[in-house]
Amino acid sequence: MIAFIEGLIEEKNPAYLVVNCGGIGYLIHISLYTYSAIPDKGTIRVHTIQVIREDAHTLYGFSSTEEKELFRHLITVSGVGPNTARMILSSMSPAEIRSAIIAKNISMLQSIKGIGAKTAQRIVVDLKDRLEKEGVPGDDYLMPANNTIQEEALSALVMLGFNKNSAQKAIGAILRKKQGEVVTAEELVKEALKSV
Numbered sequence: 001m002i003a004f005i006e007g008l009i010e011e012k013n014p015a016y017l018v019v020n021c022g023g024i025g026y027l028i029h030i031s032l033y034t035y036s037a038i039p040d041k042g043t044i045r046v047h048t049i050q051v052i053r054e055d056a057h058t059l060y061g062f063s064s065t066e067e068k069e070l071f072r073h074l075i076t077v078s079g080v081g082p083n084t085a086r087m088i089l090s091s092m093s094p095a096e097i098r099s100a101i102i103a104k105n106i107s108m109l110q111s112i113k114g115i116g117a118k119t120a121q122r123i124v125v126d127l128k129d130r131l132e133k134e135g136v137p138g139d140d141y142l143m144p145a146n147n148t149i150q151e152e153a154l155s156a157l158v159m160l161g162f163n164k165n166s167a168q169k170a171i172g173a174i175l176r177k178k179q180g181e182v183v184t185a186e187e188l189v190k191e192a193l194k195s196v
Helices: 034-039 065-074 082-091 094-102 106-110 117-134 147-161 164-178 184-195
Strands: 004-012 016-021 024-029 043-052 057-060
Touching: 004 024, 016 043, 024 057, 034 057, 034 082, 043 065, 057 065, 057 082, 065 082, 065 094, 082 094, 094 106, 094 117, 106 117, 117 147, 147 184, 164 184
Parallel strands: none
Antiparallel strands: 004 016, 004 043, 016 024, 043 057
């Protein structure tokens, strides 16, 4: 299994990338979401999933691990192959898709080209519980993975018995209010306790 490819972008278009890694050009199929998230030139790291079939070995690439994991979940649903999953990820952001599945928003999923009522229902039935357990890292949640102050605050709230998803949303809302102001983990916890 190829987990990621790091190299120079040789070619970029809305459907695929060609990445030069050690003198080998890897053709990587991408979603429109990834297309808009990555630069046009330079060195990049693309998270990948390799799909092996009798007639083809295909690489699918993602700008984030969140998108990659959502793709992995989607292709486990009966009737949703890699190309359909890529179409879903091209239509909405990973956070919007997760939210639609968790909220059982069948009509939102049906608005995606190629997704009928039965497939939309199957996606919700198969993935809702799994995605709820993982939590929803939404676009409104502004916590980068390496920000220790915010991680400490989140950890403290979870240890106090709060739902991780609610705590994340509360921290995101506080950070938006503070608009870049420097805050301590203690201040974040105190503010979040008022709203959680």
